[in-house]
Amino acid sequence: MHSTAVAAAVPLAQEATRLGVLIRAHRLRIGLTQQELADLSTISVRAIRDLEQGKARRPRPETLRLMADALRLGPRARASLEAAVQRGRATGAGWEQPPAPPTALHPMTGREAELAGLERELSSGAERLIHLVGLTGVGKTRLALAVAERLHAAGIPVLWHAFPGAAADHLGCAEGELAARVAVAVDELLAPASGVRQPGSGPGSGTAAGAAPSTPGAVDSLAELLGEQSVLLVLDGVPAGTARCDRLMGLLRACPGLRLLVTSDQPWEVPGERIFLLAPLEVPAAGVADTSAPAVRVFLDHVRRVRPEFAPTAADVERAAWVCRRLDGHPGALAAAASWLVVCDLPALCDSLGEDPLALLDHLGGRPGADGFRGVLHHRLDRLSPAVRGLLEALCDRAGEEFELAGVTALTGGGLAETGRLLRELLLSGVVRAAHEGGPSRFRVLGMVRAAATTRPRTAAAAAPATAA
Structure with a gap:
């Protein structure tokens, strides 16, 4: 013919x-x-x-x-x-309607600036690979949902792939053949390099239980499906490891309209990656009881879910502000602490958190068999390099909460470049928070991290951080 x-x-x-x-x-x-x-x-x-x-x-x-x-x-x-x-x-791809992200169960509070920045960068295509990193429970999934909702409302299809163990504060992920194809392609992007990808089961958990491993060409097949159209692909809760840089870059080259938003505990450090560090919510200054502070608003919202009749007095607002400072404005920790008001009152909660800020947060660990949030923090500290762990422990031993770069440089005995590298790893791990307003940059070890650091074995580098640096 x-x-x-x-x-x-x-x-x-x-x-x-x-x-x-x-x-x-x-x-x-x-x-x-x-x-x-x-x-x-x-x-x-x-x-x-x-x-x-x-x-x-x-x-x-x-x-x-x-x-x-x-x-x-x-x-x-x-x-x-x-x-x-x-x-x-x-x-386009021939979908009857553009794929949509999962539906969030609760409103998001206090992330307006972060949401606006991510939406601007992804919708314009100024950044095509954004990696959202931060501590467990800091709100990475919720922020990614809000960004995906904004882009989908603007007409951009959203493909959402959640890994086993990712936060599930939403109504399900897409299922069907398209979701399965995305899961196989993601396996091909990540599994060969990280070696940690495990098949999950159930909706939104990645590859179905017992499914065959990824086959060569799955990424190419996904690239041909997406073509040149604008699409947002969200990879939520990516396990520790590194993406296959060659396949990742090939996918982005083949699909000029593709934007990739990744959430995990640590960045990949690959070319073109825009690392977006998500810090805990802002807390009111010591002695200030401000109900407009994002952390206080989040905590009081969780309290009202537990006790709908709660009408905070001035003293209650002061206690709420203290709880937020004690828990560093960490959204997951604030929700976990508020859940205890089913069995105790706010003064008793403050007393318990004053003794040990991690004692009531065990169920924040998020994994069966995990030893609670303290164990999650210990695991995070263990992943730091010995030199950085030593510096962190030395900072935890210092009096006072905030420190400047000059003080850290003097502590390590190294130059600005060496000290800066150590501080960068601490910041990206989420255990240290930075403040850049009103003068020289200041840094603070999170109070929950200080509490966790006191209950784990010390490193030899802690005694001599200058040598470690």
């Missing part, structure tokens, strides 16, 4: 799948199976099947060239394929 006859055989009603019909007709014309075409073209069978079924409509130029060569197409037939690809790019 000549190329003109093949083109004429495509009904107008099937215009949306014209590319797939053309490929299948040319393959059958020369008597090839999908496997034989895959062998000749070096393209995966899955990619060929997806193209023929209309699931992928925007193959990359190299993919189209390899397939045309294997099908032995002339100039006119090649031009027909290219025209069909252009139609696919113009009509």
Whole structure:
């Protein structure tokens, strides 16, 4: 059958799948199976099947060239394929409606500046790989949900992939074939390098239990599905490890409209990665009882969920402000502390937190068998390099809560470059908070981290931080 006859055989009603019909007709014309075409073209069978079924409509130029060569197409037939690809790019991925992010269960408080910044960078495409990092429970998933909701409302499709153990403060993730394809492609992006990806089960947990491991070409298949359209892909709760930089960069190159938003405990440190450190909420200054402070608003909202009749007095507001300072404005810790008001009153809660700020936060650990939030913090400290752990322990031994860079430099005995590298690792780990307003930059070890550091073995570097630095 000549190329003109093949083109004429495509009904107008099937215009949306014209590319797939053309490929299948040319393959059958020369008597090839999908496997034989895959062998000749070096393209995966899955990619060929997806193209023929209309699931992928925007193959990359190299993919189209390899397939045309294997099908032995002339100039006119090649031009027909290219025209069909252009139609696919113009009509998008063919979804009946743009995929949407999960639905948040609770409103977000006190993250207006962070939300505006992330929305601006992702919607404009100024940043295409943003990595949202911070302590467990600091609100990374909730902020990612808010960003995804904003972009989806602006007409940008959102693909959401949650890893096992990710926060589940929302109504489910997308299911079905599209979600499964994203999960397989994500496995291919991350698993070979990190070695920590484990199959999950249930909605939103990644690959289904017992599913086969990722197959080569899954990332290419996803790239062909997304094409050039604007899409936000959210990877929530990524395990510790490093992405496959070559595959990650290849996906971003193949899909110029793709934006990637990642949430995890630590950055990847790959080219093009915009690290967005999410700190705890702002707390009122010592001696100030301000109900407009974000941390106080969050804490009182959680108190009202536990005790709807709660009408705070002036003394209650002062205690709430003290709780927020004691727990560093950490949203998850504030929610966990407020949950105890089912069995005690606010003064008793303050007394317990005054003795040990971590004693009531065990259920913040988030994993079966974990030894509570204290164990989560210990694990975070253990992941620090010995030199950085030594510096952290030395800072915890110092009197006072805040310190400046000059003081840390004097403590380590090193230069600005060495001290800056150590401080950067502490900041990215989330155990130290920075303040840059009103004079020289100031840094503070979180109170919960100080409490956790006193209950774990000390490192040799703590006794001689200058040598460690």
